[in-house]
Amino acid sequence: MTLVNPGYVEEIFGALKDAGTAVHRFFLKVSEEALVKRIDGRSFTPDNPEQDERVRQWCKARIEPCTTAMNTLPTDTVFLDGELTPKELADEVLARVGGLLKLSVEGTG
Numbered sequence: 001m002t003l004v005n006p007g008y009v010e011e012i013f014g015a016l017k018d019a020g021t022a023v024h025r026f027f028l029k030v031s032e033e034a035l036v037k038r039i040d041g042r043s044f045t046p047d048n049p050e051q052d053e054r055v056r057q058w059c060k061a062r063i064e065p066c067t068t069a070m071n072t073l074p075t076d077t078v079f080l081d082g083e084l085t086p087k088e089l090a091d092e093v094l095a096r097v098g099g100l101l102k103l104s105v106e107g108t109g
Contacts, residue, residue, distance in 0.1 A: 002027070004069040013074070024097050025074055028089070030082030035063050 003009045016023050030038075044055040070079075078096055080089055 002066040002069055004065045006072050009072075009074070024093075025077040026080055026093060026096075027070060027073060027077050028080045028082050029070070032063055032067065034082065036060060 003012065013023055013025070039056050039059045042056075043052060045051040080092060084092070
């Protein structure tokens, strides 16, 4: 989820901090071209093409505000490369939160 309103960022993450909850902030940097391609490749409401197109347009309209919000994120936000594979991203996140686990299929049977 990308929070584009700095007030919401402070409200949500501030409350978590006040509750003693550890928070790790990550932002997946993906090019606008890749985002548009992903949005165009999805079907949100397959039985309703007109609604599907409205949803796609709404999603595309959110790209610029989310990209702009990147410049207002807290300084401890970790920016991840959206070109990495899901496994590479997961490994990077786990490494940053101190819990990198290498699961091995060998010997688990």
